[in-house]
Amino acid sequence: MRGLLSGTCLAALLAAGLVGAAHSADYAPVTDSRLDNPEPENWLMTRGTYKGWSYSPLDQINTSNVRNLVPVWSVATGVDSGHEAPPIVNNGVMFVSTPYAQVMALDAASGDLLWRYKRKLPEGFSALHNTNRGVALYGDKVYLAGLDAVLVALDARTGKVVWETKVGDWKDGYYMTMAPLVVKGKILVGVAGGEFGVRGFVEAFDAETGKSAWKTYSIPAPGEPGSDTWQKPDTWKTGGASTWMTGNYDVASNTVYWGTGNGSPWFGDQRPGDNLYTSSTLALDGDSGKLIGHFQYQQNEDWDWDAMNAPMLVDFQHNGTTIPGLLTPQRNGYLYWLEREPNGGIKYLNAVAYVPQNVFKSIDATTGRPVIDMDHKPGTGKMAQFCPGLWGGKDWPYESYSPKTGMVYIPANENHCNKFEGKVEERVPGQWWTGVAVPDFHFSVDTKAGFYGEIKTYDVNTGAPGWRQLYSRSMMWGSLLTTGGNLVFGGGTNDREFRAYNASTGEELWHFKTNSGIIAPPSSFAVNGVQYIAVQSGYGVDAAFQEQLLSELVGWQADVPQGGVVWVFAVR
Amino acid sequence: MTERDGCRVWNMKWRRRRMVGGGLALAAGLATGLAPGARAEDPSEMPPQPGDRLVFLTGPKKGTAIKPDDLPLGGPQAQAYPASPEGVLREGSRLNLLIVARFDPAQLAPETLARATDGVVAYSGVCTHQACPVNAWSDEQKMAVCSCHGSTYDLRDGAKLVFGPAPHALAALPLKRADDVLVVADKFTRHVGGEMM
Incomplete structure (x- = not known):
């Protein structure tokens, strides 16, 4: 009885955030300069740095000792569904966000729980994806993009709410899953809801007060530049171009690069025109949010190929010159080399298909505009098959760039297609509004294919393909992490494995079977001179849905156990 | 302390x-039939009550009370909200979203038939997985589908789950007919809403 009481007391103290208070004196405020140049031992933002490489320079864990990697602590998150956030670490304090807008603060070395915040979602609330992709840190606060489209600032020491600001109306279909991006005292967020007919935007809020500083829509209103690409009246109001993944930031030019999603509804003939800025990368002024450049990957979108991932900021060789570049493997199955122009413009340089794709006949060498094979463009009342299917050559999981190898590592999927046609549907705010019902997706795979998921690699300077890792009985839904130890870490497969590969050769050097499937990005950090690798394991959302379809198509096990656990590994 | x-x-x-x-x-x-946490003071948020009429949420007859013949035989489902006899539309809570469909009574399972009127069945339109609207329809299976994660329900047989991640059937809403329109005969048969939310 006494033991039970102690446990209850501890739970009460945790709920009140009192245990975390013990760490108050140690918490290191996050500054602009620290975000510009994070210490190697810290993982201060979702992809490690503003450049979005998903790369840790730490090298204590390396190709020679990774076989000795063992779990040193773990903790259950207490929730199911898809865990898609990397552990964010600041001077020994780890912040992990989970589905249903929960944040746990933990001692990064011991795993002790410091505090927990769990957002109470509104009655009747629902979202297509209940996930969260990470918190942002600034000053002494932790910023969470709430699933119900409310931005929440928490006290990093206690987990108590400092302020909340409504970003969008969830009843109209807006919700948020990305990690906020901190840019010079402002907290930038984007919105999801491209399947519900929202109009996307990026909005910045004052980090101290939560007051809106600027808001830039990803679809122009009539009269604004680009509005002539919405040729049918009012389609722009519900045209999609959601902004559901975190942007990257070029500190030198003060430019934010942010990705946008599909058009709404999915069928382009219902919204004639190129539909700027759907499926695009936006370049935004870091102070004002003004749109200063863009690149659209495919016009009049039909395939649910969002361009949600912001390109990585990578300088590469092009025609004998070092280019300030943007590198991005897109959901449409192509890997793009783009140039960051001084005025914020985005210039197309080159693209190669990293998976077989049957929609683009060619890509204009100057503009990057694809020529579409109309036989593979679905329409309203027009059935068409396209490959890769709507989940793309890759979905949201992060690719990684290693400056040590000069290679990009892409978590990819191929040998899958979709086939559908559209209908004209009445929009109900907050409800699915794509023009095609889920049962009519007609997802298919090549049942004779030798693999489906893979890691593909390319030399960023020459464009030459490097090693591949093929998964014969799984899709690949895991973000990748490269490290200074010449390693690639990632999960993503339905067998619950977390793996380490030699970044140069692709040789698998280590693996560990976790509680669930891993779709979250790994991160790396160090405390007291010891390097750790951390990742959440928790299968769900689209990976689980696709796995259920594959169980019917090719007999894979539909039941990949769910339930989140944070794992932390070190060499012993 | x-x-x-x-x-x-x-x-x-x-x-x-x-x-x-x-x-x-x-x-x-x-x-x-009130979901835990639901507020009952506001009539627009109250769960469907016996005597409520069912009102179209979408379509050419949006906002009007549903008659059995308004519904296509064999599906798909129509979305609806309950409305009080005084005319208060209970759309204040998403948990009140309903789906309604008409079938040949011979196709209905006995328990389902007992809750139906003129072959019309009504259920909560809120998926028991993550509370998304069950607003899609499978022509192949003649079943209602959740657009978020594909949970598929057989409306002819108690809205039992036949595919997908949802844990159990949708709550049924017994119906009767009065003045040619559909009227709620009894409360929801079970808890309404999704897991974890």
């Missing part, structure tokens, strides 16, 4: 909350 005292106070609060906020509210919820 000592840590021990703090725990004792907290435990007492917890016990009280469990009884009043959890236990009684849950009991009341089950009795009235």
Whole structure:
């Protein structure tokens, strides 16, 4: 009885955030300069740095000792569904966000729980994806993009709410899953809801007060530049171009690069025109949010190929010159080399298909505009098959760039297609509004294919393909992490494995079977001179849905156990 | 306050909350079809009550009371909200979203038939997985589908789950007919809403 009481007391103290208070004196405020140049031992933002490489320079864990990697602590998150956030670490304090807008603060070395915040979602609330992709840190606060489209600032020491600001109306279909991006005292967020007919935007809020500083829509209103690409009246109001993944930031030019999603509804003939800025990368002024450049990957979108991932900021060789570049493997199955122009413009340089794709006949060498094979463009009342299917050559999981190898590592999927046609549907705010019902997706795979998921690699300077890792009985839904130890870490497969590969050769050097499937990005950090690798394991959302379809198509096990656990590994 | 005292106070609060906020509210919820936590003071948020009419949410007859013949035989489902006899549309809570479909009564399972009128069945339109609207229809299976994660329900047989991640069937809403329109005959047969939310 006494033991039970102690446990209850501890739970009460945790709920009140009192245990975390013990760490108050140690918490290191996050500054602009620290975000510009994070210490190697810290993982201060979702992809490690503003450049979005998903790369840790730490090298204590390396190709020679990774076989000795063992779990040193773990903790259950207490929730199911898809865990898609990397552990964010600041001077020994780890912040992990989970589905249903929960944040746990933990001692990064011991795993002790410091505090927990769990957002109470509104009655009747629902979202297509209940996930969260990470918190942002600034000053002494932790910023969470709430699933119900409310931005929440928490006290990093206690987990108590400092302020909340409504970003969008969830009843109209807006919700948020990305990690906020901190840019010079402002907290930038984007919105999801491209399947519900929202109009996307990026909005910045004052980090101290939560007051809106600027808001830039990803679809122009009539009269604004680009509005002539919405040729049918009012389609722009519900045209999609959601902004559901975190942007990257070029500190030198003060430019934010942010990705946008599909058009709404999915069928382009219902919204004639190129539909700027759907499926695009936006370049935004870091102070004002003004749109200063863009690149659209495919016009009049039909395939649910969002361009949600912001390109990585990578300088590469092009025609004998070092280019300030943007590198991005897109959901449409192509890997793009783009140039960051001084005025914020985005210039197309080159693209190669990293998976077989049957929609683009060619890509204009100057503009990057694809020529579409109309036989593979679905329409309203027009059935068409396209490959890769709507989940793309890759979905949201992060690719990684290693400056040590000069290679990009892409978590990819191929040998899958979709086939559908559209209908004209009445929009109900907050409800699915794509023009095609889920049962009519007609997802298919090549049942004779030798693999489906893979890691593909390319030399960023020459464009030459490097090693591949093929998964014969799984899709690949895991973000990748490269490290200074010449390693690639990632999960993503339905067998619950977390793996380490030699970044140069692709040789698998280590693996560990976790509680669930891993779709979250790994991160790396160090405390007291010891390097750790951390990742959440928790299968769900689209990976689980696709796995259920594959169980019917090719007999894979539909039941990949769910339930989140944070794992932390070190060499012993 | 000592840590021990703090725990004792907290435990007492917890016990009280469990009884009043959890236990009684849950009991009341089950009795009235009210989801735990739902507010019942505002009539637009109250769950469907016996005597409520069913009103189209979409389509050319949006906002009008549904007659059995308004619904296509064999599906798909129509979305609806209950409306009080006084005309209050109970759309204040998403948990009140309903789906309604008409079938040949010979196709209905016995329990489903007992809750139907003129072959029309009504269920909660809120998926039991993550509370998304069950607003899609499978022509192949003649079943209602959740657009978020594909949970598929057989409306002819108690809206039992036939595919997908949802844990159980949709709550059924017994119907009767009065003045040619569909009227709620009884409360929801079970808890409404998704897991975890």
